[in-house]
Amino acid sequence: MKKDSFIEEYEVTPYTLLIKPVQYGKKTYSQIFEWEGEYICPHKPMDIIKRSCEYYGSSYEGRKEGTRHLTGITHKSPIAVDPVCSILFFPTTSPVRSECMWVAYDHIMSRTKNHYGDTDVVFRNGWKTSLPLSSSSLDNQLYRTALLKNRYVQRIAETERKFLYVNRSIPKTKEHEKPFV
Template identity: 50%
Template sequence: MGEKSSLIEEYEINPYTMAIIPTQYGSRTYTEVLESQDRFISPFRPIDIVKKSCEYFGASYLGRKEGTKRLIGITHKAPIIVDPHTSIYLFPTTSPTNPHCIWISHDHVMKQDKASSNSTVVTFRNKQTLTIPVSISSFENQMYRTSLLRIRFTQHIQHMEKRIGQPKSFIMQLEASERKRNYELKNDHLL
């Protein structure tokens, strides 16, 4: 992972985003963004990029966290759906308020291996690796939570599609709400 990173001002998480990593520059926290074919440095903190990306896809970060809470009951180190249409699911390696929190894209993780008692080597689908300062059990727990979020969200969508897909009840509801009435207008009043 020794390739050079480009400096960018604006960044939205997208289907190519693999990891959002805090990087210290003097007294400020910047972000190193790993994409499947590129690397960038942003002058914003990782949590700011995550929040802005949620808004870019039409929801607030707090709304996404609340959605996770409702779907799987997780509130601490909660994974989030950044964009359900392109299946962007991220999970934090620590509390998101921690300045050392790394965000990992669930979809890009191919495997994880123990590097030491307090670190894990993540291998992404493009064969790049990243060693993160988190135990393998903690990392695997975050992977599990994110998988559960994906499954529950998919189940909710499928349940809704089944309900809408039942034409008889759907048509009956439409007919009940669209009864035709004849109206007459007399002296500027409807009768």
């Protein structure tokens, strides 16, 4: 990873791997790890997740409610920041806790329990870090996020099937009979 750069504002992207809280005096900032770089932002990780949800067209509460509706998950909910681009994050603890990190689901390549009781994670770009949660907790969060992603994929496929069915049942018109749009 490259050296940290300071940025004032940040929204997650398909290249975001991890958002981690860091203390600067009495204030909590975020250390953001991307595919090819690291950044420090003067906002809490939760604020970045909320702002990112808004950037992609919904509120955090709306995304959280969507997760509950699709999966039944109500605590430590994974969040589809942008379901269209498959940008899904999960929290390492309760999101209201100051030490909560947010991890990008699709970037995790492997994980192993370490001798401290934490879990070492390798991301798809080869970067390795330790997350302060047990391997069973991480596996649970991965499972819950996979469930959410699968439900989105199912809904998209169902919508496409319905569209194809409706589109096939509409009688074809001659070119000169098509309505003006």
